[in-house]
Amino acid sequence: MPKTMSKTKTIQYIFLFAFMLGIALCAPQSGSAQDTKTKYPTMAPIGQYLMADKDAEIALARSAAPDAISRDADVMVLGRHGYETAVKGKNGFVCIVGRGWSAAADPDYWNPKVRVPMCVNAPAAHSYLLGIIKITELALAGQTLDQVNHAIGAAVASKELPPMAPGAMCYMMGNQGYGGDVAPHWPAHLMFFFSDTDSAIWGANLPGSPVVAVTDPLYHLTQFVIPTQKWADGTEVQATEAHNMKSH
Amino acid sequence: MTMTRNQVHSIFLSAFVLVSALITATALPTAAQDATQQDPPSYSKMAPIEQYLMDRDAEIALARSAAPDAISRDASVVVLTPHGYETAVEGKNGWVCWVGRSWLGMFDHPEFWNPKIRAADCSSPAAARSVLPYAYKRTELLLAGHSKQEVIAAMKAAIDKKELPPLEPGSISYMMSKSSYLTDSGGHNMPHVMFYESVSGEAASSVDVPNSPMMGVNYWYLSADAYPQLKSFPPLSVFLIGADKWSDGTPAPSM
Numbered sequence: 001m002p003k004t005m006s007k008t009k010t011i012q013y014i015f016l017f018a019f020m021l022g023i024a025l026c027a028p029q030s031g032s033a034q035d036t037k038t039k040y041p042t043m044a045p046i047g048q049y050l051m052a053d054k055d056a057e058i059a060l061a062r063s064a065a066p067d068a069i070s071r072d073a074d075v076m077v078l079g080r081h082g083y084e085t086a087v088k089g090k091n092g093f094v095c096i097v098g099r100g101w102s103a104a105a106d107p108d109y110w111n112p113k114v115r116v117p118m119c120v121n122a123p124a125a126h127s128y129l130l131g132i133i134k135i136t137e138l139a140l141a142g143q144t145l146d147q148v149n150h151a152i153g154a155a156v157a158s159k160e161l162p163p164m165a166p167g168a169m170c171y172m173m174g175n176q177g178y179g180g181d182v183a184p185h186w187p188a189h190l191m192f193f194f195s196d197t198d199s200a201i202w203g204a205n206l207p208g209s210p211v212v213a214v215t216d217p218l219y220h221l222t223q224f225v226i227p228t229q230k231w232a233d234g235t236e237v238q239a240t241e242a243h244n245m246k247s248h
Numbered sequence: 249m250t251m252t253r254n255q256v257h258s259i260f261l262s263a264f265v266l267v268s269a270l271i272t273a274t275a276l277p278t279a280a281q282d283a284t285q286q287d288p289p290s291y292s293k294m295a296p297i298e299q300y301l302m303d304r305d306a307e308i309a310l311a312r313s314a315a316p317d318a319i320s321r322d323a324s325v326v327v328l329t330p331h332g333y334e335t336a337v338e339g340k341n342g343w344v345c346w347v348g349r350s351w352l353g354m355f356d357h358p359e360f361w362n363p364k365i366r367a368a369d370c371s372s373p374a375a376a377r378s379v380l381p382y383a384y385k386r387t388e389l390l391l392a393g394h395s396k397q398e399v400i401a402a403m404k405a406a407i408d409k410k411e412l413p414p415l416e417p418g419s420i421s422y423m424m425s426k427s428s429y430l431t432d433s434g435g436h437n438m439p440h441v442m443f444y445e446s447v448s449g450e451a452a453s454s455v456d457v458p459n460s461p462m463m464g465v466n467y468w469y470l471s472a473d474a475y476p477q478l479k480s481f482p483p484l485s486v487f488l489i490g491a492d493k494w495s496d497g498t499p500a501p502s503m
Binding site for chain 1: 315316317318319343370372373374417418420422424441443445446447457458459460461462489490491492493495496497502
C-alpha cells in the first residue's frame, strides 16, 4: 500500500478490507487516525526504523511468501538511506520489510514500530517496488507525507516511476511483523497492481465479493486485494486471527 | 472440512471448464495420473447431448450463483442449447454468467466429455468479450460433431484471421457457486476467483508451490504433446485463488 494514497483512501482501504473480512481491528476505530497521528507527528531517530539484526530482517521479509518462493528471492533490507540488497536471489521475486511510510496507514507514517513484510514478483519489482524504494528514500531524508505525495505524483507524471508492469503482484502472507497502531495485524492476502484501471472491472468492493480494491489517482494505481485462507507457513488464518484478537 | 492439496488440484485440474486447473510441471504428471485413474473410460467420447443440457430456469439460476448477487443480478446469462450457448437474459453491467461444460476444460483433460460437469461462472466484461468467444466457438464446433483435431484447427484459423479476439486486461471470473460440479474428484467443487493472463503455462505453473494460495495452469492443455497444434495458440493461462466463502456468503472448506 504505497504512501501515495491519500489519507482518506488509506483509511478507507484498511477498514473496508477489515470489514469485508469480518475482522475486528485491534486498535480503537473511532478517532484512531487522529490519535495515532498525534502520537507520531515527526520522524523518530533513524535507528528506530532500522533492524539491528540483519538476519532477522531477512527472515521477516521472507516470511511474506511461501518458502518455495521467498527462499530464492532477492531480499532487501533497510539502510540509513534506503533499501539495500542483502541477498541476491534467482527467481525474480524481491522480499522486503515495509516501514510506516510505505506500508501502514497515514497516521503511522512515522511510527517506528511498523514492520510489514512483502514479497513482490518480478513485474512488480520493476514497477511497484520502485515507488516503495523512492518513498523510503524520501522519508529517510525526512520528508513529510505531503512532501512525499507531491514528489511521487511528480515522478509518476514525468514517468520517472513507470506504470505497473503486466502481472505485477505481491504476497503479503506473513503472520509476523506489525502493521501500525491503526491496523496492527494485516490478514494474509495477495495484491495485484494495475495502472489507470477501473476497480469495477474485477467486481471489487461489492457485497460478497472476495476482492477489495482501492484506486489511487495520485499514483494512477489500482490495487486489488484478495485475502488468503492461510499464512505463508501454511497455518490457517482464522485461527491466528482469533488468537490475535484474544491477545488484545 | 479441510481439503488436501491433491484434492484441490484434482478439482481445479478437472474442473476447469473454464480452465481451472493448476499444477506445476512436476506435480502435473501426478495429478493427471490421479485423474486418469479415477475417471471411467466413458469420458473418452461425447455422451448423448441431452445429458449435457439443463432445465433453462435451473441453468440461469445456477449460472447466477457463481458470483455474489451484487454482480450476478445485473449480469447477462447465457445457457446451453443443442447447438451452442445462447443469451437467455440480457444484463446491464457487462458481466456474463453461464454454466461451463466439460469440453471447455483442457483438450486433453480426462473428463473432457464428463456429462456431470456443471461449472457456474460469472465472467467480467473483459472476459466476456475476450475469453468467452473461445468457449462459444469451441462449443459450437464440438456440438456440431467435429473432432477435437478439427476444432483445434478451426480455432487456429479463426485466431489467425482475428475472428477471435486477443485477451483483454481485467479478464476475471468468479466461480463461487455452492452448486457447481467441477469434477468427479474430491469434494467436486471449490469456490474460487480466476483471472486470465497472456503468459505461458510454464510461467503460470511457477506460482503453484507449497503453501501458495494461487495456482496457475495453461488454458489449452495439460500436456503440450497431446495436441501439438495447441502450442501455436496464443499463450493463455489461468490463475486461480481460492475464496473462503461461497457466493451466498456461507463459509467454504479450507484449501
